[in-house]
Amino acid sequence: MLKLPYGISDFEVIRKEGYLYVDKTKYIEQLEEIGRYLFFIRPRRFGKSLFLSTLEHYYDINRGSQFERLFGGLYIGKNPTDLRNKFAVLKLNFSGLKTDSKGNVEESFRKTVLSGLIQFVESYYRFFNHPEEIIYRLEKETDLKHMLEIVYNAVRKIDKKIYLIIDEYDHFANDIIAMGDEIYYQNIVRASVFVRDFYETIKIGTQGVIDRIFITGISPIMLDDLTSGFNIILNITMDPVTNEMLGFTEEEVEEIIKQIKISEDVLDHKRLKKLLEEYYNGYLFNEDCSKRVYNPDMIFYYFDQWLRHKKPPKVLIADNVKTDYGRLNRLVKNKANREIMENIIKNEKITADIVSKFSFDRMYDQKYFVSLLFYLGLLTIDQKIRTRLLLKIPNFVIKTVFWEYFEQKLTEEYKLVLKEEELKTAIEAMAYDGEIKPYIEFISKNVLKVLSNRDLMKFDEKYLKVILISFLIQSNIYKPISEREVENGYIDIFLEKDIGFVDVKYEWLWELKYIKRREKDQLERIREEGLAQLREYADSNVFRDKKNLKKALIIFIGKGEYEIVNL
Structure with missing residues (x-):
């Protein structure tokens, strides 16, 4: 072997x-x-x-x-x-x-x-x-x-x-x-x-x-x-x-697959490559290069599990590749860096000038802090825009690092008391029963209603999206995909069932809307607009023929009310 x-x-x-x-x-x-x-x-x-x-x-x-x-x-x-x-x-x-x-x-x-x-x-x-x-x-x-x-x-x-x-x-x-x-x-x-x-x-x-x-x-x-x-x-x-001296190129990963001799009958190679790319690829260390590299440790983790158990690992993210939460938490102890982190989590991209060297006392300036995130592998180069670089979160593994940071930061700041069993039961209701309300009610009751009025000032669909995803990944049932591009635009959230849970029945397509309480008179217009968008996304080539795909428009009104419309 x-x-x-x-x-x-x-x-x-x-x-x-x-x-x-x-x-x-x-x-x-x-x-x-x-x-x-x-x-x-x-x-x-x-x-x-x-x-x-x-x-x-x-x-x-x-x-x-x-x-x-x-x-x-x-x-x-x-x-x-x-x-x-x-x-x-x-x-x-x-x-x-x-x-x-x-x-x-x-x-x-x-x-x-x-x-x-x-x-x-x-x-x-x-x-x-x-x-x-x-x-x-x-x-x-x-x-x-x-x-x-x-x-x-x-x-x-x-x-x-x-x-x-x-x-x-x-x-x-x-x-x-x-x-x-x-x-x-x-x-x-x-x-x-x-x-x-x-x-x-x-x-x-x-x-x-x-x-x-x-x-x-x-x-x-x-x-x-x-x-x-x-x-x-x-x-x-x-x-x-x-650029490619460390990490694996796409060609090198394909060669590993050949040497491991995974049969197409056992696992479709096209689907496997797509999964590996989404989870472990994406790193680019020079804007003039075209080849991105995979995290080698994660690639070997995946295939080591495969060789030993003759099937994909149930958990696709090895703990040892994640940045220590305590380390990340201390790096963002000042307000400016916390805001940068929230901006990155919401938008998944940020423009920056990468600094080649800096000292400790400059670390809390924006360009130095963003540069540090780049060197730590939490951000990578997306593309060059004029004289600056657009950085992005490289892959799904690193997205989970940000989401977990956000969830833990929110939990600590507001001393949230969350019943893990209730949360996981609500997620399972979506996956196996096609019921979304228990999860939305859990978030509304345990998270949104606890937030301060200061948080409401920055509230929008993107902030809501991060909250919903950050608590959702406490279960490994779904892989949340944010802003996936289809012919008619970008979907808010697609909940794709994880490869390790083959018995999960339902996947979900969500369109999110948020209005302030004083704007409640616009609810009907927002509802119609949201449903029209959801219908267009559901009819796209990506989702049109998907079986057991549930579609929901979720409208949050202030921090205390919500409305769910199933399509």
Whole structure:
């Protein structure tokens, strides 16, 4: 049976143990041509660690004899560069740093560097003169700058060059940012000598010892605070060459489907590709590129479930790909960013200028905050409009992140007490009995009537739509599709049954209307207008022949009344 490397980021394990490997090695050649000191950002769980492992195994001088076994049949195996197996690779991973206090951050940072340097000396033990003495000196040293200088001097003596790989350079900074403590961040990153000294000493190492650098993370939040002492790095995050370097293209996903050998008799491939595209595709990192990429972790999650159970996963969204709600919640602690979030949730798009680097204190300005959402993978490039970019939510998985944030924010702010059993029963009534009233009554009674008059000022159909969807996804029965285009316009909400619930009987087409209480005299006109729209949408090519499709016009009057008209 084909083995998928779901959760595995060790290149050697993947190649030697026969796991499927999507060949990205052509980028090794291209990166060499771009520059020596590179900085690259992608969202969490997007294949960064595996790519770094690939670089490590390609350049490692110790692995020259394994080259054919590791890279045979791959692009770089057929087209090796002159730098193949030419370096001593120093790899540092800052993902496990303790961030609960300044002292712990500094000590944890120091231990991580020390551990990486000792492992480096042990890996190239046979090359060094008196390696045990080098390790002894490192263990006695407490100053980061001196630690690095010890290794630099040892490497110079053996006439070797270092390829430095840094993974999750920004991990501790992102953790501190998630705490929302700007002063704490400034004390550690800006005021602390140890971080600045580390990167300044790395820069010094490029003068004769460090030949290549590749640094990854999920945001450029720390880059601005480091560039004064580390201004040699080239940011290739939005370079057109790297757009498809991580993530899977449509062609690569199609090849995975072929290798898994899913029969058309078992699952229609056209339908499968459509599902994968809606849930996991959509990422674009350069506006001049045309190919969008799929989240690789989610693709492997889906097919790993398929191979083990011989059917699609019942839950199409793996928990580990979602952005932590607490982290997102703290990023929007100020009013301006909350309004930006609501705007994105309502419209699913926003115009912006992507900023290549910024510091913590600028993070709450709109363009910096929107840029951060882009780097985190919560937004992606839709298209270029004149001098600006239109960003959009990339796929259904990320839409659920926004909807869940909205629902939890609303629940916390108004201390909503929601009976989960009642909510799920109301949703099931729609799915199995074709009854919409229990769900609308639940939302009206438990959510809308509790909202403040301040919220009513921004109330419209879009705001209502977000509320209805955000609570609806507490059940996995439906996949809500908002603003789906048909010949006659854009439908408000289409509730498509989830692939995991084959016994669900009814799907729904909703047209939403909202009027203020003082506008109640316009109810008849609004009703006729809404029904006319609903009839047109229902008669479109997409929905005309759909069986068991229920159609409803839902009119909300203020926050206390509603009217449902079934078509």
